[in-house]
Structures are given as structure tokens and as C-alpha cells.
Amino acid sequence: MHLSPSSSRVSAPAAAAPKLRVEGVSLHYPDGKGGHVVALDDVSFDVPEKQFAVLVGPSGCGKSSLLYLAAGLNDVTSGEILLDGKPVHGPGPDRGMVFQGYTLFPWLNVRENIAFGLKRKGIPAAERREIVDHYLDEVGLSKFADSYSRHLSGGMKQRVAIARALANDPQVLLMDEPFGALDSQTRLQMQKLLLRVWEKSHKTVLFVTHDIDEAILLGDRVLVMSARPGRIARELTVPIAHPRSMDQVMEPEFIALKRQILDLLHPTQDTEQDAE
Amino acid sequence: MANRRSLVQRCLTPMTVLPRSTMVVVGVVMWVLFFLIWVGLSNGGVVPPMFLPTPTAVLHTGWELLQNGTLPMHIWASARVVLTGFILSSLLAIPLGLLMGTFPVVQAMLEPIVNFIRYLPVTAFVPLFILWIGIGEEQRVAVILFGTFFQQLIMFSDVARQVPRDLLNAAYTLGATRASVTWQVLAPASLPGVLDALRVTMGWAWTYLVVAELVAASSGLGYISLKAMRGFQVDVIFLAIAIIGALGLVTDQAFRFLRLKVAGWAQ
Numbered sequence: 001m002h003l004s005p006s007s008s009r010v011s012a013p014a015a016a017a018p019k020l021r022v023e024g025v026s027l028h029y030p031d032g033k034g035g036h037v038v039a040l041d042d043v044s045f046d047v048p049e050k051q052f053a054v055l056v057g058p059s060g061c062g063k064s065s066l067l068y069l070a071a072g073l074n075d076v077t078s079g080e081i082l083l084d085g086k087p088v089h090g091p092g093p094d095r096g097m098v099f100q101g102y103t104l105f106p107w108l109n110v111r112e113n114i115a116f117g118l119k120r121k122g123i124p125a126a127e128r129r130e131i132v133d134h135y136l137d138e139v140g141l142s143k144f145a146d147s148y149s150r151h152l153s154g155g156m157k158q159r160v161a162i163a164r165a166l167a168n169d170p171q172v173l174l175m176d177e178p179f180g181a182l183d184s185q186t187r188l189q190m191q192k193l194l195l196r197v198w199e200k201s202h203k204t205v206l207f208v209t210h211d212i213d214e215a216i217l218l219g220d221r222v223l224v225m226s227a228r229p230g231r232i233a234r235e236l237t238v239p240i241a242h243p244r245s246m247d248q249v250m251e252p253e254f255i256a257l258k259r260q261i262l263d264l265l266h267p268t269q270d271t272e273q274d275a276e
Numbered sequence: 277m278a279n280r281r282s283l284v285q286r287c288l289t290p291m292t293v294l295p296r297s298t299m300v301v302v303g304v305v306m307w308v309l310f311f312l313i314w315v316g317l318s319n320g321g322v323v324p325p326m327f328l329p330t331p332t333a334v335l336h337t338g339w340e341l342l343q344n345g346t347l348p349m350h351i352w353a354s355a356r357v358v359l360t361g362f363i364l365s366s367l368l369a370i371p372l373g374l375l376m377g378t379f380p381v382v383q384a385m386l387e388p389i390v391n392f393i394r395y396l397p398v399t400a401f402v403p404l405f406i407l408w409i410g411i412g413e414e415q416r417v418a419v420i421l422f423g424t425f426f427q428q429l430i431m432f433s434d435v436a437r438q439v440p441r442d443l444l445n446a447a448y449t450l451g452a453t454r455a456s457v458t459w460q461v462l463a464p465a466s467l468p469g470v471l472d473a474l475r476v477t478m479g480w481a482w483t484y485l486v487v488a489e490l491v492a493a494s495s496g497l498g499y500i501s502l503k504a505m506r507g508f509q510v511d512v513i514f515l516a517i518a519i520i521g522a523l524g525l526v527t528d529q530a531f532r533f534l535r536l537k538v539a540g541w542a543q
């Protein structure tokens with residue numbers, strides 16, 4: 001399963017070069033008793049350009065850890081993370097991220113939040129305004145441009161976070177369970193919104209979730225992780241064409257894939273009723 | 277009406293929300309009660325006037341001292357010392373404390389010393405300061421500076437430490453440099469906490485001031501209190517206490533207002 005020696009992959013033709021490559025990445029956390037916990041163990045996978053890749057796995061299997069490494073917010077213990085073939089060192093605007101918790105800057109209004117990265121890049125005010133207006137419209141928050149985060153619902157906050165990340169036009173968008181804290185109704189709306197936005201932009205996305213429906217609905221490819229230590233157990237391609245819609249969760253391909261993932265995540269459990 | 281709780285029931289419910297009017301009325305009632313007890317004890321002759329002046333006597337003395345200019349002079353003397361000490365302390369403690377909370381290196385350097393000094397009562401240092409600095413205004417400023425600085429340092433470092441990590445991480449992934457994360461994220465995120473800590477420590481600064489003035493001073497509210505004790509002028513002591521209380525209330529409200537103005541987003 002794991003292609004640990006890197007030489008075999010590097011020789012692949014340049015045209016097929018992945019946008020994001022995770023190569024033999026391991027991550028140890030100190031356990032506070034002088035030893036360490038293995039959070040990730042020799043994880044390797046590629047995300048080709050314009051692909052929506054989804055990581056699923058049980059809680060605590062290292063999904064967030066992996067995303068933080070890709071973002072450059074933490075250092076690998078061993079292995080390498082490459083963007084366009086170049087190793088990443090530290091965080092940068094080429095890898096945008098939407099976090100598991102709410103991370104809007106509460107002292108800035110929605111518009112200023114979305115403009116944060118653009119301002120750092122030195123984009124002139126007029127152009128900035130145009131870009132912000134575009135993404136406000138994309139996430140349906142034009143009316144809330146001047147609101148502050150304390151007046152926004154959880155779903156709205158995550159929409160701003162998505163707009164903020166997209167406005168910066170990153171090479172890769174990393175999303176860590178962005179809808180994990182939302183109620184199921186809002187979650188559905190957010191999934192629809194993200195599908196629509198992605199089908200227009202075709203960003204390279206690495207999306208983390210532990211909701212299997214969400215993984216199949218959004219992803220082109222699903223990477224199933226196993227826990228303790230975190231490893232990629234299987235890579236699955238989602239055979240459903242775009243544009244996608246919510247109704248497709250009832251289709252046989254969808255259900256078959258869902259059963260396959262459920263079996264990987266809970267090998268001993270009977271999945272009959274879950275798959276219904 | 278039937279299924280609504282009565283006001284009494286609501287007052288007895290833990291952690292409940294009461295209407296603003298009830299809160300105000302209860303507060304006013306307490307003040308009225310306080311004055312009634314005072315009037316009862318003093319005017320009623322329960323406590324001799326040598327120990328407890330009547331409210332009118334205090335007001336009268338206050339008016340008199342205001343007219344002849346001694347009261348404004350002493351108030352200004354006290355306020356000047358408190359403000360100088362407090363502002364100096366804050367100017368040093370805000371950057372240093374925030375650095376301490378932000379950079380583990382600075383924390384490792386300062387925390388052991390600060391935690392040692394923090395538990396020493398500032399009063400223990402008053403004789404030392406008198407010996408070193410004398411009994412002038414500088415000595416009182418030093419007492420306040422010493423009393424507030426180390427407490428502030430710890431409070432400000434806690435403020436910085438409580439800024440959510442992912443707020444900084446979000447800024448980094450949006451292309452912020454370390455400098456801009458510091459100024460555009462850490463600084464604004466710390467502002468409400470800093471203002472709250474300032475409000476609390478300002479109260480402490482007043483306490484240290486009076487301590488310093490009782491020991492060695494030739495002006496100020498603590499000083500006139502002490503002088504009044506020697507002359508059995510209990511009304512002046514009461515006046516000094518009331519004014520210190522009122523000044524405390526004013527600065528407290530000023531900080532509240534400032535907090536609302538510059539960090540209203542954190543309500």
C-alpha cells in the first residue's frame with residue numbers, strides 16, 4: 001500500500017506531478033513522561049492539482065495533525081511535505097486553511113476579515129474591495145459585510161472563514177472539519193455551498209471530516225485513515241461525476257462506497273443498517 | 277402571569293438574569309439603607325460624635341475644606357502620585373507582560389523572579405524605600421510602582437497566553453509574518469484583557485497609595501486622615517475615605533467606558 005521509497009514516484013512524468021505530496025511523514029508528540037506518542041506513522045499520499053481529496057478517519061487518528069503539518073504550522077518528525085515539488089518550510093499564503101474551531105478575528109468585521117490576507121499581500125484597496133465583494137457574494141453574506149463575529153451564527157462564521165481562505169487564492173486549500181460543529185441542517189447547506197463554490201473554482205483541496213456522507217459527496221478521492229498510529233489505510237476514488245447534488249446520496253454507487261468506507265473504519269461491526 | 281415566576285422567586289434563583297430596573301432599585305435601596313443606618317447611629321446618638329460623625333457634619337467639613345482650597349490640593353497630591361506610579365508601572369508591565377505570555381523564553385527568564393517578588397507584601401519595602409529614596413513624593417510613587425508592577429506582569433502575561441493559538445495560525449496561513457501576527461493579531465486580541473487588568477490593578481494602586489501616605493507624607497488624602505486622627509477630627513477621616521471611594525468609582529467607570537469604546541467587539 002505505502003510507496004515508501006520515494007525514488008519510484010519521483011521518476012513519474014512531470015505533467016502528472018502532484019500539487020501536494022505527503023511523503024513518508026511521521027509525527028511524534030511528547031507524551032509528557034519523557035517518551036512520545038506516534039500520531040502519524042509513515043503517511044504518504046499525493047493530491048493532484050484541482051482534486052478535492054478527503055481524509056476520513058476515527059477521532060484522534062491524526063487528521064488535524066496532518067493538516068497542520070501541510071500548512072506548515074507544525075514540523076514533521078520525519079518525512080517531507082512538498083508543494084509543487086518543493087518542500088514546505090513554515091506556513092504561507094500558498095496553503096490556505098479553514099480550522100475546526102472558529103477563527104474569525106473578532107475585532108474585525110466580516111469584510112475586514114476576508115481582506116486580512118489580501119492586505120498582507122499589499123493588494124490595493126480598490127482591488128481588495130472587488131475581491132472581497134466577490135467572495136461575500138459567493139458565500140451569501142453580502143448583507144453581513146459590516147457585522148462582527150459575535151453577531152454571526154456558527155455557519156456564518158465558517159462561511160466567512162471559507163471566503164477568507166479563498167479570497168487569498170491559495171494553491172491548496174486545507175479544511176479541518178469546517179462543518180463539524182454545525183447542526184445537521186446547517187451542515188447540509190454548507191456542503192451544498194462548498195460544492196457549488198468548488199465546482200466553479202476547482203481548487204486543490206484537502207478536506208478532513210469524519211462524516212462519511214460528507215466525504216463522498218464532496219470528494220473526488222477519499223483517503224481512509226486508521227488510528228493509533230495514524231496511517232492511510234486505503235485510497236478510494238469517488239465514481240460520481242460533477243456537478244453533484246444532495247440527491248446522489250441515495251444512488252447505488254454512493255451507497256456501495258459508503259459501505260466500503262464503513263467496513264474499513266469499523267471492520268468488526270455489522271454495517272447493514274448504517275448503509276441504509 | 278400564572279406560569280411566570282414571581283420576582284421573589286427569580287431573585288432567589290441562582291445565576292438568573294434580572295431586569296435592569298430591579299438591579300438598579302436594589303442598588304439604590306442598599307445605599308439608602310446604608311445612610312439610614314449611619315444617620316440612625318450618629319444623629320440618633322447611639323455612637324458619640326467623637327467616633328462617628330453625622331453625614332451633614334462630613335458634608336459641612338467637605339464644603340469648608342473645598343472653599344479654603346486644602347481639599348483640592350490634597351486630592352491632587354494623591355491623584356498625582358497614584359497616576360504617576362500606575363502609568364509608569366503599566367507602561368513597563370504591558371509590553372513586558374505580553375512578551376512574557378507570548379515568548380516562552382521571556383517567561384522562563386522572568387517568571388521565577390516575578391513569582392518570588394509578587395508574594396512579598398509591598399508594605400515590607402516601605403522602610404527600605406524611605407531609606408533609599410527619602411520621604412518625598414518619589415518614595416510614594418516607588419511604593420505604587422513596586423506594588424502594582426509585578427502583579428500586572430503576571431496578569432498581562434496571562435492575557436497574552438489566553439489568545440487562542442488558532443487565531444495566530446489562521447493569520448499565518450493568510451500570509452502574515454511574525455511581526456504582523458504580533459501587531460495585527462496578538463495586540464488587538466489582548467486589548468480587552470489588558471484593559472480589564474488595568475481596571476483591577478488601578479484599585480490596588482489606590483490601596484498602596486494610602487499605605488504610603490500613612491507612613492510618610494506631607495500631603496494627600498492618607499496624610500490628612502492621619503493628621504485628623506491626631507486631632508480627633510473624625511469627620512475629616514470620613515471625608516477622606518469617601519473621596520478615595522468616589523475617585524475609585526470614577527476611575528473604574530472610566531475604564532469601563534474605555535473598554536466599551538476601544539474593545540466593544542469583545543462584549
Ligand SMILES: Nc1ncnc2c1ncn2[C@@H]1O[C@H](COP(=O)(O)OP(=O)(O)OP(=O)(O)O)[C@@H](O)[C@H]1O
Pocket residue numbers: 029030037039057058059060061062063064065066210
Ligand atoms: N499538542 C499535542 N500534544 C500531544 N499529543 C497531541 C497533541 N495534539 C494531538 N495529539 C494527539 O495526537 C493524536 C492525533 O490528534 P489529532 O488532533 O490530529 O486527531 P484528529 O484526527 O484531528 O481528531 P478529531 O477527529 O477528534 O479532530 C491524538 O491521539 C492526540 O491525543
Ligand SMILES: [Mg+2]
Pocket residue numbers: 063064065100176177
Ligand atoms: Mg481534528
